[in-house]
Amino acid sequence: MPRPYDVWLSEVMLQQTTVQAVKPYFEKFLRLWPEVTDLARADTEEVMKAWAGLGYYARARNLKKCAEVVATQHGGIFPDTEEGLKTLPGIGDYTAAAIAAIAFGRRSAVLDGNIERVFSRLYRVETPLPAAKPELRALVGEMTPEERPGDFAQGLMDLGATICTPKRPACALCPLNEDCLALKTADPETFPRKAAKKEKPVRVGAAFVAIRPDGSVLLRKRGDTGLLGGMTEVPGTEWTARIDGDTTTASRPFDAEWEACGAIIHIFTHFELRLSVYRANVAARFERNGDPATGNAWWEAAETLKDQALPTVMKKAIAQAIPDAFRPARVTKPRNVPT
C-alpha cells in the first residue's frame, strides 16, 4: 500500500483540481519535502511559492498546518483511522475516507464528485446535491468490500472520470450498465440532480506595477485569510462591485507617472474580476520598502519574479504591464541563422 504521506499530499492537491494540473506540483513537493517531517519544518512562505498557480490557497496553508500537527503531535505518523484523520486541518469527509481506504486498507465509504455521479445514476437518486450526500454515502458504504477497499474507491473514481462522465457517458462500455437505473430510463446524463447556480457578479479594481530601472518590481503580501490569502501581489485597489467612472486616481499607492496599459479579466469561482493595470517607471533610489501606503512592500528582481508566491491573476496583471516578465530569459544567439 502507498505511503500515507503520498496519499494525503495527492488527495489534497486533487481537491477540485484535475490530475493533469496536479502532476507537476506533486512531483515538486515530493522533491522539496520527501517526508511529512520535512514539510513540517519548511518555511510557510516557501510552501506558498511552491503551491502558486494551483489555486484554492487555503489548501496550502492547511497542508502546512497539518504537517506540523502530524510531526509534533503524532510523532510524524498519520492517524490510521477515518475519525483521527478528520481532526487534521484540510482533511474533510472525502479525504479522510480516501486516506483511510487507500493508505490503511480501512473499509471507509469514499464519496467524491465522481462517485456521487456514478451512484446517483446507478440508483437513480432524485434528491439534488448536496442534500443527497448522506444517502449516497450510505449506498457506497453498503457496497464497499472488506478486501481492497482502496482499489474499490479508486476504481469507482476512474469509472466516473473515464466512462460515467458528466456529459455523454460511454454507457455501452460501462461494466455496470446492466444494473444502472438511470440508463434503463435513458436519461443518465440528467444525474446527479443539482440546484441551479446563480450568475457571477462583476467586480472591478486597479493594479499598479512600479518598475525600477534595473527591472525590479514592487510587491507586497496579502493577509493570510480570505481570497488569495497569504499570497503575493502588486499594490492595488480593493475589488468592488462595479461603479461607473474612474475611482483609481485616489487609490494610487504613491505619486508617480502612472500609465494605463489596459485591463485583464480573470474569472474566480464566484465573481469575475476586471482589473485595470497601470505601469510606472520610477527612479532607482525610489524607496517604498515597508511603506504603510503600500502595505509592507519590497522590490523583487526581474529574474526572481517567477519564483514568488504570485497567484495566476497577479502574473497576468504583471505580464500586462511587462509583456515578457515571465518569459524565459533572452537567448543571445541570433535567431535568423539557418540551420
Add this chain to the structure above:
DNA sequence: AAGTCGTGGGG
C-alpha cells in the same frame, strides 16, 4: 445552509 475559495481545459 449557503457562501467562500482558483485555475485551466474541454465540449
Add this chain to the structure above:
DNA sequence: TCCCCAAGACT
C-alpha cells in the same frame, strides 16, 4: 465564445 466543471474544506 461561453459554460461546465475537477479525487472538497471550511465557516
